[in-house]
Amino acid sequence: MSELFRIPVKAASRAYDVLAGAGALEAAGASLARLCPRGRAVILADAAALAGHRARLESVLAGAGLTPDFILLDGGEGVKSWDALRIVMDALLDREMARNECLIAFGGGTVGDLAGFAASIMKRGCGFIQMPTTLLAQVDSSVGGKTGINTRHGKNLVGSFYQPDLVIADSGFLESLPRRELAAGYAEIVKAGLIADKPLFERLEAGGSGDPLALGRLAAFIADAVRFKARIVAEDEREAGVRALLNLGHTFAHAFEADASKGALIHGEAVACGIVMALKFSARLGLCGPDGAERAAAVLGRAGLPVSIRDLPGGPYDPASLTARMGQDKKNAGSGITLVLARGVGEAFISPGHDPAQINAFLEGEV
Ligand SMILES: NC(=O)c1ccc[n+]([C@@H]2O[C@H](COP(=O)([O-])OP(=O)(O)OC[C@H]3O[C@@H](n4cnc5c(N)ncnc54)[C@H](O)[C@@H]3O)[C@@H](O)[C@H]2O)c1
Ligand SMILES: O=C(O)C(=O)C[C@@H](O)[C@H](O)[C@H](O)COP(=O)(O)O
Ligand SMILES: [Zn+2]
Numbered sequence: 222m223s224e225l226f227r228i229p230v231k232a233a234s235r236a237y238d239v240l241a242g243a244g245a246l247e248a249a250g251a252s253l254a255r256l257c258p259r260g261r262a263v264i265l266a267d268a269a270a271l272a273g274h275r276a277r278l279e280s281v282l283a284g285a286g287l288t289p290d291f292i293l294l295d296g297g298e299g300v301k302s303w304d305a306l307r308i309v310m311d312a313l314l315d316r317e318m319a320r321n322e323c324l325i326a327f328g329g330g331t332v333g334d335l336a337g338f339a340a341s342i343m344k345r346g347c348g349f350i351q352m353p354t355t356l357l358a359q360v361d362s363s364v365g366g367k368t369g370i371n372t373r374h375g376k377n378l379v380g381s382f383y384q385p386d387l388v389i390a391d392s393g394f395l396e397s398l399p400r401r402e403l404a405a406g407y408a409e410i411v412k413a414g415l416i417a418d419k420p421l422f423e424r425l426e427a428g429g430s431g432d433p434l435a436l437g438r439l440a441a442f443i444a445d446a447v448r449f450k451a452r453i454v455a456e457d458e459r460e461a462g463v464r465a466l467l468n469l470g471h472t473f474a475h476a477f478e479a480d481a482s483k484g485a486l487i488h489g490e491a492v493a494c495g496i497v498m499a500l501k502f503s504a505r506l507g508l509c510g511p512d513g514a515e516r517a518a519a520v521l522g523r524a525g526l527p528v529s530i531r532d533l534p535g536g537p538y539d540p541a542s543l544t545a546r547m548g549q550d551k552k553n554a555g556s557g558i559t560l561v562l563a564r565g566v567g568e569a570f571i572s573p574g575h576d577p578a579q580i581n582a583f584l585e586g587e588v
Contacts, residue, residue: 224242224243224440225240225241225242225243225244225245225248226239226240226241226242226443226444226447227239227240227241228241228444228447228448228451229451230364230365230384230388230451230454230455231451231455232365232366232384232454232455232458233455233458233459234366234382234384234458235366235384235386237384237385237386237387237388238387238388239363239364239388239390239447239451240387240388240389240390240391241359241388241390241391241392241443241444241447242390242391242392242440242443242444243391243392243393243440244391244393245389245390245391245392246277246278246281246352246389246391246393247281249281249387249389250281250284250285251285252387253281253282253285253287253350253387254285254286254287256323256348256350256386256387257285257287257322257323257325258321258322259319259322260286260287260288261287261288261289261290261322262282262287262288262289262290262323262325263290263292263313263316263318263322263323263324263325264278264289264290264291264292264324264325264326264327264352265292265294265309265324265325265326265327265328265332265335265336265339266291266292266293266294266327266328266332267294267295267296267327267328267329267331267332267354268293268294268295268296269295269296270296270327270328270329270332270354270355270394270397271291271293271327271328272397273396273397274354274393274394274397277393278327278352290316292309292312292313294308294309294332296328296329296331296332297331297484298331298371298478298484298487298488299331299484300331300332300335301331301334301335301369301370301371301377302370302371303370303372305335305370306335306338306339306370309335309336309339310339310342310343313339313343313347318343318344318347319344319347320343320344320345320346320347320348321347321348322347322348323340323347323348323349323350323386323387324336324339324340324343324347324348324349324350325350325351325352326349326350326351326352326353326363327352327354328352328353328354328355328358329353329354329355329357329358329362329402330353330355330357330358330361330362330363330488333351333353333358333362333363333368334362334367334368334369334370334377334380335368335370336349336351336368337349337351337366337367337368337369337381337383337385338368338369338370338379338380338381338383340368340383341368341381341383342381346383348386349383349384349385349386350385350386350387350388350389351363351364351385351387351388351389351390352388352389352390352391352394353388353389353390353394354394354395354398355395355398355402355405355406356395356398356402356403356405356406356407356410356439356443357402357405357406357408357409357488357489358390358406359390359392359394359395359406359443359447360406360409360410360413360442360443360446360447360450361406361409361446361450361467363385363388363390364388364447364450364451364454365384365450365451365453365454365458365464365467366382366383366384366385366454366458367380367382368380368381368382368383369381374549375475375476375479375546375549376475376478376479377475377551378549378551382458382459384458390443390447392436392440392443395436395439396436400434400525401487401525402487402489403434403439404434404489404490404524404525404526405487405488405489405490405492405493405526406489407433407434407439407489407521407524407526408489408490408492408493408496408521408524408526409446409489409492410425410439410442410443410445410446411425411493411496411517411520411521412467412469412470412492412496413445413446413449413450414566414567415469415496415500415513415517415563415566415567415569416449416466416467416469416561416567416569417449417466417567417568417569418445418449418567419566419567419568421442421445421446421449422516422520422566422567423566424442424445425442425520426516426519426520428523433520433523433524434524450467453466453467462571465552465559465561465571466561466569466570466571468552468561469496469499469561469563469569470492470493470494470495470496470497470498470499470561471492471495471561472495472499472547472550472552472558472559472560472561473491473494473495473498473499473543473547474488474491474492474494474495475491475546475550476542476543476544476546476547477491477494477495477530477533477535477538477543478491479546480535480538480539480542480543480546481533481534481535481536481538482535482536485534485535486533486534486535487534489526490526490527490533490534491533493521493526493527493528494526494527494528494529494530494532494533496517496521497514497517497518497521497528497529498530498583498584498587499560499561499562499563500513500514500517500563501514501583501587502560502562502580502583503562503563503564505583506562508562508563508564509563509564509565509568510565513563513565513566516566517566529587530584530587530588531587531588536588537588538584538588539588540581540584540585540587540588541581543584544558544577544580544581544584545577547577547580548577552571552573553573554573555573555574556574557573557574557575557576557577558574558575558576558577558580559571559572559573559574559575560572560575
């Protein structure tokens with residue numbers, strides 16, 4: 222069993238805590254009572270995530286004097302849509318949700334991103350609590366206030382920066398998570414190390430033959446990844462600069478996700494492959510040697526993650542289409558494509574102005 226971590230996130234627009242580890246839910250009882258002042262807890266919940274944890278959640282809420290009011294949906298990328306957003310907004314308005322109440326997101330990053338966006342536009346902004354139930358959501362998406370939905374133009378293209386009031390990342394939620402989803406979250410932890418925390422990457426690398434996804438082993442890494450992200454978000458909440466580093470691998474990943482056959486590819490898998498592509502492209506440009514990509518691929522591959530486009534679910538992928546998708550990336554400013562590249566492990570940097578033709582040629586050699 223892991224210990225309980227309280228990690229402060231000092232974003233410019235709002236400071237809040239991430240409670241992570243074993244018993245985080247119980248430890249949050251008094252805060253929940255304070256943040257839900259009308260005696261009810263309005264919870265947008267992923268039905269699959271809730272199934273194994275409902276009794277415990279209801280018991281903690283009852284202890285805090287709160288009655289749960291669930292809005293249930295099926296998690297997955299499909300909920301990050303205009304249709305789901307409209308359904309959620311109507312459900313909140315039907316409940317006469319007040320601005321001083323919190324909407325609670327119970328689920329993975331998809332439900333969290335949708336709920337955060339809904340909270341940000343509910344009467345121009347109501348309270349918001351994240352209860353992340355996937356590894357990916359615990360280490361990444363619940364922290365930092367990026368919210369949003371996808372459109373036919375691509376991933377996360379409509380959304381807001383809207384910080385939660387509290388994040389409750391209870392490690393017990395992960396006990397029911399399928400292994401494929403655990404691996405997906407692991408990719409975002411590895412990403413943190415590769416960006417600017419070489420010791421973290423080396424601790425992951427040093428795991429040897431043990432199961433990298435064993436929950437007992439992951440506990441400390443979850444806290445490490447949250448601390449890493451909290452530092453970056455405190456410095457640059459709205460991605461004016463350094464926060465874009467959190468996009469390592471994502472310029473490729475979002476293009477893979479947009480082009481994958483429906484439902485076949487999950488975000489963390491796309492990120493794993495995208496990270497290796499970013500490091501390989503860095504090597505191709507002579508910014509670093511081939512060892513960065515090799516070491517990343519070894520650590521990610523040990524967790525069962527795809528590290529080449531040929532092995533990526535949801536293909537085949539077309540280089541020209543991927544390149545066109547990358548041309549729509551939110552980081553782009555002016556001409557060319559902005560990438561996050563690296564001079565080595567823990568030495569990522571933002572690199573604007575890449576010629577689409579050069580990226581296309583690189584991808585031609587990878588598919
Ligand atoms: N806002 C951000 O900063 C940020 C950061 C990273 C990723 N994201 C976004 O997060 C999304 C991916 O999130 P995700 O990987 O959590 O996927 P997800 O929300 O789709 O959840 C993955 C699957 O696990 C199931 N599930 C969730 N919790 C469970 C549990 N405890 N037990 C059993 N099953 C459970 C869900 O029903 C779903 O099928 C992507 O849309 C990505 O773009 C956002
Ligand atoms: O928090 C951030 O900043 C990130 O970039 C984290 C990413 O892991 C995440 O996938 C995020 O949703 C990507 O954001 P986007 O701005 O590239 O859509
Ligand atoms: Zn991501």
